[in-house]
Amino acid sequence: MGMASGDHRAQPPEWTAADAARILRVPTDASHKYSRGVAGLRTGSVSYPGAAVLSVEGAARAGAGMVRWLGPVEVARLVLQRRPEVVTTPGRVDAWVIGSGTDPGNREPGETLRLREILAGSHPVVVDAGALDVLDGASAPFVATPHAGEFARLRERLGLPQASGEAGAAAAVRETAAALGGVVLLKGSETIVAAPSGWATVVRSGTPWLATAGTGDVLAGALGALAAAAAAEGPAGVGVEQLAPLAATAAWVHGVAGRLAAGIAATGIPAAGSSAAAGPAGGGPVAAGPTGGGRPITALDVAERLPEAWAIAFAERA
Numbered sequence: 001m002g003m004a005s006g007d008h009r010a011q012p013p014e015w016t017a018a019d020a021a022r023i024l025r026v027p028t029d030a031s032h033k034y035s036r037g038v039a040g041l042r043t044g045s046v047s048y049p050g051a052a053v054l055s056v057e058g059a060a061r062a063g064a065g066m067v068r069w070l071g072p073v074e075v076a077r078l079v080l081q082r083r084p085e086v087v088t089t090p091g092r093v094d095a096w097v098i099g100s101g102t103d104p105g106n107r108e109p110g111e112t113l114r115l116r117e118i119l120a121g122s123h124p125v126v127v128d129a130g131a132l133d134v135l136d137g138a139s140a141p142f143v144a145t146p147h148a149g150e151f152a153r154l155r156e157r158l159g160l161p162q163a164s165g166e167a168g169a170a171a172a173v174r175e176t177a178a179a180l181g182g183v184v185l186l187k188g189s190e191t192i193v194a195a196p197s198g199w200a201t202v203v204r205s206g207t208p209w210l211a212t213a214g215t216g217d218v219l220a221g222a223l224g225a226l227a228a229a230a231a232a233e234g235p236a237g238v239g240v241e242q243l244a245p246l247a248a249t250a251a252w253v254h255g256v257a258g259r260l261a262a263g264i265a266a267t268g269i270p271a272a273g274s275s276a277a278a279g280p281a282g283g284g285p286v287a288a289g290p291t292g293g294g295r296p297i298t299a300l301d302v303a304e305r306l307p308e309a310w311a312i313a314f315a316e317r318a
């Protein structure tokens with residue numbers, strides 16, 4: 001796994017298919033749905049019901065043993081229409097996803113308390129969009145997943161200066177992770193992940209076609225599934241530093257899913273729709289760098305390609 005913890009000014013190494021392959025978990029004969037991890041989502045709202053559906057899709061397609069979604073009944077109806085596998089009653093949760101598709105300005109005080117309880121717990125938490133304002137004082141291990149606009153607001157709240165330039169971005173993500181005491185995943189054309197220790201990596205597996213509404217909600221759900229799988233593995237749970245490679249892996253798989261959906265055949269990735277794309281045998285390393293061509297995609301298209309992207313990474317397993 002690439003390390004860059006010593007020198008905080010160094011550019012972080014790129015996260016690769018082989019790195020992702022080491023992180024992904026495969027069920028065994030002894031597995032059951034709970035041992036594979038329950039991803040608990042408090043995402044979406046009456047104002048943004050679609051984000052609930054999209055984050056649920058991300059979690060379900062990234063291999064959760066169970067997706068538990070909690071929220072308003074009218075939103076639950078939409079979630080269940082799309083995915084009847086989802087459980088909408090309270091119960092066991094191994095990792096949480098909060099904030100996607102919620103507006104802090106419209107949040108009921110009871111919901112704020114619930115989010116604070118989750119962040120005071122011991123299960124890992126993916127903190128997206130509308131929950132980024134409740135991070136202060138969190139004791140649970142967490143990954144914050146801001147886009148550039150949310151990142152700027154987060155830094156302002158922390159009293160940190162705004163970052164500039166590529167080198168500045170990586171340093172700023174490390175600095176923000178240290179200040180928050182949690183992992184920060186800054187979404188963009190390059191996605192930068194840093195842990196409080198200074199460990200950092202950059203994910204370049206995506207495509208600009210991902211710049212469409214809702215793809216970030218899919219990513220949050222996918223990361224929730226990976227965190228739940230890790231947390232369900234043993235009583236020791238998942239520490240904050242362990243969340244960083246999980247976050248990088250979710251971003252890597254999400255980026256490749258975006259390329260597959262857009263029909264971009266990067267080096268080693270079979271063209272979308274080809275039979276080779278269906279399984280590990282078609283996998284290979286994914287080239288970094290600019291991608292040409294492609295076609296418009298939707299966030300659900302990305303979610304649908306997550307299993308293929310997963311298999312491409314897994315094929316790199318030594």
Ligand SMILES: NC(=O)C1=CN([C@@H]2O[C@H](COP(=O)(O)OP(=O)(O)OC[C@H]3O[C@@H](n4cnc5c(N)ncnc54)[C@H](OP(=O)(O)O)[C@@H]3O)[C@@H](O)[C@H]2O)[C@@H](O)CC1
Pocket residue numbers: 048049050051052099100101102103129130147148149150213214215216217
């Ligand atoms: N189907 C659904 O239900 C969907 C629900 N969604 C949910 O909607 C909620 C609001 O989320 P949001 O991202 O639209 O708005 P918000 O956080 O208020 O910031 C927007 C401002 O920030 C700035 N900005 C700078 N960089 C930026 C960047 N890289 N990407 C984006 N913005 C960037 C930019 O200002 P500018 O720089 O252009 O002046 C812009 O005006 C949230 O809960 C989310 O989960 C969405 O996921 C879509 C699908």
Ligand SMILES: Nc1ncnc2c1ncn2[C@@H]1O[C@H](COP(=O)(O)OP(=O)(O)O)[C@@H](O)[C@H]1O
Pocket residue numbers: 146147187188189190191206207208209210211212213214215216217218219254
């Ligand atoms: N130009 C780009 N190139 C590659 N990936 C991008 C680009 N723009 C956005 N993305 C990816 O698309 C996703 C957008 O997430 P986000 O901004 O949270 O959108 P939303 O809130 O609508 O879900 C992120 O995974 C981000 O890395």
